[in-house]
Amino acid sequence: MHTQPAGSFLPPVNPAFVRLWRGFLTGRVMVALALLGLQGTGQIIYKSAEPALLAVCVGYLAATVVLSVLARHDPPAPYTGAQWVPSIGVDLVAITALQLLHVGNIDYTPLFGLPILMAAALGTLMLALGTAAGVTLLLLAWAWWTSTYQTTDDDTQRYLQGALTGTGYFIVSYLVHQLASRLAREQKVAQQSRIAAHVQAQVSALVIQNLSDGVLVVDESDTVHIANPAGLQLLGRVPVPQPPFSLAREAPWQPLVTLARHTFWQERPQTADANLLHPGQSPAGLHVRTWLTSTREAARQTHTERLCVMFLHDLHEMEARLRTEKLAAMGRMSAAVAHEIRNPLAAIVQANALLEEDLHDLAHKRLTHMVRQNADRLARIAEDVLDIARDQHPTSHAPESTIPLDESIAQIWSDWQTQDPMRRRAVLMLGADAAQVEFDAEHLRRVLVNLLDNALRYVGHEPDSLAVITHASPTGQVSLQVWSDGAPMDKSVQRHLFEPFFSSESRSSGLGLYICRELCQRHGAFISCQRFSRTTLRGETGGNAFTVDFRRTAPARGTAPLRFDTSVA
Structure with a gap:
């Protein structure tokens, strides 16, 4: 890959640069073919033999073909250098040779415009002006040659013609280079805008796809062009259709169709509650907001399509x-x-x-x-x-001492179980060995007791219906899990499980799990709830597992391992 110094206006790897380079290569081949054809035809018609001219034309054609094949995908760097010799240098030599060797009134000097245009469009300003200066010197040298070795009466006119042509070449090279520079800058800005628009489109698509609220983009013919997963789910149709699809083809979606049409007609945002009544399903309540991408007049002026963006919110979630x-x-x-x-x-x-x-x-x-x-x-x-x-506290964690997890869990469990031995039965499986965790001992007691009290409300009557498990992974992650074989939670309950004053029982304050979460966050731990199956005396049994992942800490040295795997009754 070529490097580009300061002051060059177009990177050689630019696709437009490559296309323009290929155009010049093709143009050179066409000029070489035309020269060879004209010379051959002229010599046949006039029955004159000029092998030197034919040799120059054949050599020029061969050079242009070779360069077109070898350098078609690897254009030269735009700055001045030896890389331009096979193109600009060959053109100058070939045209000069034709001008010197021809016999008659044919003038080949207009062909100098090809290398000048190539240098001005593809190279730097210095290369363009240098090529024009070289051509001007060749024209003046040709005028001197003719005035010295040929007897003519218009020597002054030849000098003036050469100077005037050279001046014109200077002007053309400068203007062409400025035009090419401007086009390159505009293309660069356009490319940056295109990249920015592409990135913005990707970000918008990612945001829309991950919104919890539904998004539908509908045109005036009721066709949905864009719909995120939440929007498709809120439509309540199985299997879920993929855009584009007609919003008017399903009867339960008619409230959305009506709202979209009102938005297009009135040209202002709309807000309404809608019930989607699917056969055999409970009504789906939605809160719908709509916006237009543009007015009718603006769409006509910009030649764009008006679209209605619909935001769907689950009324149950809002409530x-x-x-x-x-x-x-x-x-x-x-x-x-x-x-x-x-x-x-x-x-x-x-x-x-x-x-x-x-x-x-x-x-x-x-x-x-x-x-x-x-x-x-x-x-x-x-x-x-x-x-x-x-317990309102900042997010930073104060330094605290570590405690042995298994030993602390065993003591807390023993104290909790002795209060009601007949009812409080569980399997205690402590497998964290000598793991130390950064947690206040009293706070750990409150977390475990709250989790045990919560599990006891829904636990079965089997001896292994409740389990307390600790685990230390090879990577150093230590966790505590309270598992019970209760029934699966409703999704609406699970979403608000750790919120304050939320409870599915009338006799509960709804603060236990919230306090557990707050205490875990204070000590850098994380608490979660999942549906989890484990092997019991009855086989694989599903249950609800509350897991506390403690903040990683270095294991204590010199502490004897402590392991329990007992059934407590």
């Missing part, structure tokens, strides 16, 4: 999002309320304890026991709400 925002606002208010009820609640607990000491009737004792249980529940809910308020 769920709104509900989540309301619950978050309620949560902030609940934090203030929880702070205020702690003192009265403490007084109620204390008064109930004093009252219980003086009661002997079993019915009354049951009532005080109910008061104590519900007061404790209220105290836990208030504490959870206040924990959320206290």
Whole structure:
């Protein structure tokens, strides 16, 4: 590949440069053929033998053909150098030889325009002016030759003609070079604009494809030209059609057709709620917004097609999002309320304890026991709400000590299981060996207890329906998993699983999993929920797995490995 110095205007690898170079090569071959044909025909007609002229024409033709074959895909660099000798140099030598050897009134000097145009269009300004200067010197030398060795009366006229022709060549070379430079700059700008438009189209397509909201691009004949996966899914048709397709061919899509037509007719954005009623399916509620790419007058002036862009939003998702925002606002208010009820609640607990000491009737004792249980529940809910308020923290992680994961999990599990041994049964599989994790011990206790309490609500009655598993991968990734054989979660529940005050049960505060996520994020860990199958005594059993991936840390040295694989009942 040729290098290009500063000041050259067109890279040799440019496709337009290559096309222009090939055009000049073809033009040179055609000129060489024409010269050979004219010389041969003239000598036959006039019955004159001029072998030198024929030899020059044949040599010029051979040189142009060879260069056209060898350099067709490898044009020379545009700056001045020896690489132009096979083209410009050969042209100058051949035309000069024809001018010197011919006998008669034929003038070959107009052919000098070919190398000058080639230098001006494909080379630098210096090459163009240098070629014009060389041609001018040749013309003046020819005028001197004729005035010296030929007896003529128009010597002065020959000098003036040579100078005038050379001046014209200078002007032509300069203008052609300026025009070529301008065209090259415009082509470069156009190419950059084309690349920018291509990149923008790719980015737009990528953004549209990954939008959670549906996008449809519809023309005035109700044809969908672009549709992202979310839009096709919201249309509710199986199998999903691929654009282009007609939006009017399916009866359930008629509300969208009507809205698109109103948008084209009124030429302004539209917003509406639509229900798509598919046979055998529940109605699909959509919130639809439309925009036009251009008005009718603008499309007529730019000769472009008007398109309607439709954004489809799932009404159920919007309602769920709104509900989540309301619950978050309620949560902030609940934090203030929880702070205020702690003192009265403490007084109620204390008064109930004093009252219980003086009661002997079993019915009354049951009532005080109910008061104590519900007061404790209220105290836990208030504490959870206040924990959320206290756990607002920056994203940076403060330095903290490491704890042995398996040993800590075993202790937390033992404390939790002893509170209700008959009901709290599980398989404990600790396989993290001596892995150390950066996590506060009390925070780890709260995370695991919350996950166990949550799993206990949906667990089966088998001894291995609940499992606590730790694992350390060869790459150093340490994880904790709480698995239960509960039924699959509804997608709407799973999407909002870690949001505050979201719960599928009326007796739950909806804060446990949210607190787990907040504590994990504080320590650089990540918590997730997946549907996961594992081998139990009943065979392969599906269940819900909550997994905590801890931040990687160097393993502790000198710690004895600790491994459990026991069934606790």
